[in-house]
Amino acid sequence: MITTYDFVPGVVNPRENSIEGYWFIFQNRNLLVSLDYKLEVSSGPFRMGLEPLRTQYLGELNGEKCFSGEVSKDSEPPEGMKFRDLRSLYKRIPNDLYHVAGRAVLINDWDRNHCFCGACGKPTKTSFNERSRVCSECKLPHFPRIAPAIITSVERDREILLARSPHFPPGILSILAGFVEPGESLEEAVKREVREETGIDVGDIKYFGSQPWPYPNSLMLGFQAEYKSGEIEIDGVEIEEADWYSVENMPTTFAGDISISQWLIQDFINRKKNL
Ligand SMILES: [Zn+2]
Numbered sequence: 001m002i003t004t005y006d007f008v009p010g011v012v013n014p015r016e017n018s019i020e021g022y023w024f025i026f027q028n029r030n031l032l033v034s035l036d037y038k039l040e041v042s043s044g045p046f047r048m049g050l051e052p053l054r055t056q057y058l059g060e061l062n063g064e065k066c067f068s069g070e071v072s073k074d075s076e077p078p079e080g081m082k083f084r085d086l087r088s089l090y091k092r093i094p095n096d097l098y099h100v101a102g103r104a105v106l107i108n109d110w111d112r113n114h115c116f117c118g119a120c121g122k123p124t125k126t127s128f129n130e131r132s133r134v135c136s137e138c139k140l141p142h143f144p145r146i147a148p149a150i151i152t153s154v155e156r157d158r159e160i161l162l163a164r165s166p167h168f169p170p171g172i173l174s175i176l177a178g179f180v181e182p183g184e185s186l187e188e189a190v191k192r193e194v195r196e197e198t199g200i201d202v203g204d205i206k207y208f209g210s211q212p213w214p215y216p217n218s219l220m221l222g223f224q225a226e227y228k229s230g231e232i233e234i235d236g237v238e239i240e241e242a243d244w245y246s247v248e249n250m251p252t253t254f255a256g257d258i259s260i261s262q263w264l265i266q267d268f269i270n271r272k273k274n275l
Contacts, residue, residue, distance in 0.1 A: 005061070008060045019044040024039075024105075026086075031089060031101055033089065034082075037092040039097050041064055048078040053072055055069045058100065086214070117135035117140055122137035123136050150221050152176055152193070156244060159246050163176055176193055200229075200232060205226075247272045250269070
């Protein structure tokens with residue numbers, strides 16, 4: 001399920017007088033698509049009667065230019081179109097467009113949240129040679145912010161460690177995840193998160209793959225780890241339930257295949273089901 005796309009990122013529109021392309025226009029975190037879930041090449045928001053608060057050039061997808069845009073909370077969608085929650089569009093719009101939409105929403109967030117310098121409070125301006133906003137006074141650059149988070153399966157022979165966060169819908173269990181702390185390696189983050197949340201020590205940590213997760217701004221880094229020692233001990237706050245499960249007695253996990261947690265669990269099932 002880990003795929004790459006023929007997307008060439010860019011900061012400046014190479015032909016500035018032409019703004020035809022894919023426009024990823026958001027209202028909050030809802031993307032503008034047609035009522036029948038289409039996102040097609042267009043001449044831009046102004047032609048649709050929209051007045052965006054901000055726009056940015058994103059790059060090219062399959063030779064078509066891509067732009068992000070954001071409109072105010074009270075903007076009405078053009079006729080025949082609707083702002084829809086980005087997550088709900090998974091598999092409803094083509095995967096490569098969904099992927100670029102994830103970039104677009106993060107670029108909108110960055111553009112909106114760094115209008116003023118965090119150091120001196122003066123206005124910033126969009127840079128023309130890199131994806132940053134630079135302070136007009138102290139010249140400090142402000143880059144889009146991404147929060148790295150590890151997500152890991154933990155296996156013990158034919159079993160996988162699954163746990164339940166109180167934030168999950170009722171009855172759902174999944175693998176463990178958590179944000180990387182400043183100064184920490186990814187492997188250290190895997191060991192720490194698993195130990196903190198379940199009391200288990202792991203080793204033999206292998207990289208699985210990654211997934212941008214723009215809800216709100218994570219980069220999920222997937223790992224597979226092996227049980228080393230310890231008994232399950234949960235804190236009852238971050239984790240309210242944890243146990244070992246074999247393929248034959250898996251509990252309810254998140255349905256579908258939108259996220260790397262599901263890819264990791266499916267990979268475990270595929271490897272262990274015939275053993
Ligand atoms: Zn400044």
